[in-house]
Amino acid sequence: MEETSLKNSSSSFIEENLLNWNSVQRDFEKAFGTEVYSSWLKDLSLVKEYNHYVILGVQTRFFRDWITSRYADRILNELKRHKLSINRLEFKIVGGEKVLKGKSITSIAAPFGKKITQITDSVLNYNRLNDSLNFDNFVIGKSNKIAFLSAKKICDKLSIYNPLFVYGGVGLGKTHLINAIGLELSKNNSVMFISAERFMYQFIKSIKKNEMVSFKDFFRKAKVFIIDDIQFIRGKEGLQEEFFHTFNSLFEKSAQIVISCDRPPNKLDKVQDRIRSRLSGGLVVDIGAPDFDLKLNILNKKIEEFQNSFKENLNLSKEVIEFIAKDTKSNIRELIGIFNRIVAFSKMSNKSLSINDCKIILKDVYSSNKIITIDRIQNITSNFYSINLEEMLSQRRSRPLARPRQIAMYLAKKLTTRSLPEIGRKFANRDHTTVIHAVKTIDKLSQSNEEMKKNIDELKSIILND
Numbered sequence: 001m002e003e004t005s006l007k008n009s010s011s012s013f014i015e016e017n018l019l020n021w022n023s024v025q026r027d028f029e030k031a032f033g034t035e036v037y038s039s040w041l042k043d044l045s046l047v048k049e050y051n052h053y054v055i056l057g058v059q060t061r062f063f064r065d066w067i068t069s070r071y072a073d074r075i076l077n078e079l080k081r082h083k084l085s086i087n088r089l090e091f092k093i094v095g096g097e098k099v100l101k102g103k104s105i106t107s108i109a110a111p112f113g114k115k116i117t118q119i120t121d122s123v124l125n126y127n128r129l130n131d132s133l134n135f136d137n138f139v140i141g142k143s144n145k146i147a148f149l150s151a152k153k154i155c156d157k158l159s160i161y162n163p164l165f166v167y168g169g170v171g172l173g174k175t176h177l178i179n180a181i182g183l184e185l186s187k188n189n190s191v192m193f194i195s196a197e198r199f200m201y202q203f204i205k206s207i208k209k210n211e212m213v214s215f216k217d218f219f220r221k222a223k224v225f226i227i228d229d230i231q232f233i234r235g236k237e238g239l240q241e242e243f244f245h246t247f248n249s250l251f252e253k254s255a256q257i258v259i260s261c262d263r264p265p266n267k268l269d270k271v272q273d274r275i276r277s278r279l280s281g282g283l284v285v286d287i288g289a290p291d292f293d294l295k296l297n298i299l300n301k302k303i304e305e306f307q308n309s310f311k312e313n314l315n316l317s318k319e320v321i322e323f324i325a326k327d328t329k330s331n332i333r334e335l336i337g338i339f340n341r342i343v344a345f346s347k348m349s350n351k352s353l354s355i356n357d358c359k360i361i362l363k364d365v366y367s368s369n370k371i372i373t374i375d376r377i378q379n380i381t382s383n384f385y386s387i388n389l390e391e392m393l394s395q396r397r398s399r400p401l402a403r404p405r406q407i408a409m410y411l412a413k414k415l416t417t418r419s420l421p422e423i424g425r426k427f428a429n430r431d432h433t434t435v436i437h438a439v440k441t442i443d444k445l446s447q448s449n450e451e452m453k454k455n456i457d458e459l460k461s462i463i464l465n466d
Helices: 002-016 021-032 034-041 061-070 072-082 118-126 145-156 174-185 196-208 212-219 237-252 273-279 292-310 318-327 332-349 355-361 363-369 374-384 389-393 399-415 420-426 432-448 450-465
Strands: 045-049 053-058 088-093 164-168 191-195 224-228 256-261 283-287
Touching: 021 034, 021 045, 021 072, 034 061, 053 061, 061 072, 061 088, 061 292, 061 332, 072 088, 145 164, 145 174, 145 283, 164 174, 174 191, 174 224, 174 256, 191 196, 196 212, 196 224, 196 237, 212 237, 237 256, 237 273, 292 318, 292 332, 318 332, 318 355, 332 355, 374 389, 374 399, 374 420, 374 450, 389 399, 399 420, 399 432, 399 450, 420 432, 432 450
Parallel strands: 053 088, 164 256, 164 283, 191 224, 224 256
Antiparallel strands: 045 053
């Protein structure tokens, strides 16, 4: 009797976890409209379905980038309507591969009754190397060449640099590079690729389920351990303790450790000294902001990918491509987003865009990229109050001069990244304590005095948009 019940529950469990892809596609068309569906979503295919995770197939890299940047959240919401447990989706470029299209694919699951730890199941579902982020499509420039060469070096000879610590700002290619390392080394080695956030999630989950032995065994058996965004462990003492011991265990058996971060090890505040010391003990390399040549090469590669995917030329002149590369102060991820926007407008208007067209399309980008200087703030503030700039910066303390001077200091603190001593020096070598006093005074006045608040808001608008 119990055995029959067990089989029935097993059968219903599998049934509940199936997606009917034909039904999903019909709902896509209703939700997104016929035009979007026909252009972008019609050829999506269901590649694999896990309990909480779906992999969808797309034809080309361009399709993947476009759908991910514009429709991924809505696609996930639609999938959740069909299967509530789905909380993550991934796109895989399938090209000419044979895919089960229009059919449901059975969830990946062990035979009923076989024990699988939560850790193994979760890693299967969430921590995957991305096939599209490889060395072949990593565009090299001055800002990332050292990091790239270092990554290639450890793929040729494990543990020559251990750990390899790659740092840089958002959207500069850190995850792409360490993912490429994982892909290359996974050909002959067991590779663990995980984000620091997911590492913490598994750590907490294992504590709650009393599975810390499984947790330790699982994360310490890899030949290559790659962890993304290590800055996430800042301030989390228990997590740092476990990471420290995991790091030591891997290091002692000569496993290759690769780490990415948004800052160098010595700038990782709220992290134990012994961890910072170990992170600094191998090779630390940075990926800087892309220069003009790198951005130009990236754009040309994107154009090549587009043309190969759609078998048509883009109506973008050399001048427009150079304009995008030169005048958009952005990271690589944002640069690709800007490129996609320009391509979309070009295709919709069916014309060759001019530089002026691009300026109009990207007006929000340019307003956010405006560089605010203290000199600019001083000039605008003195003009706003109809006083001479030299008098405003002078040592005179009369109210008609002192108040605009304090406002200019306040705005310099709020709208620039300059330090207090730097701001003081720009105001006729005043002490930083004078700047602090000015900021506090104007902050207080702008909260209690309506006219002051109005003037501050108007000045900010002029400085940011003029």
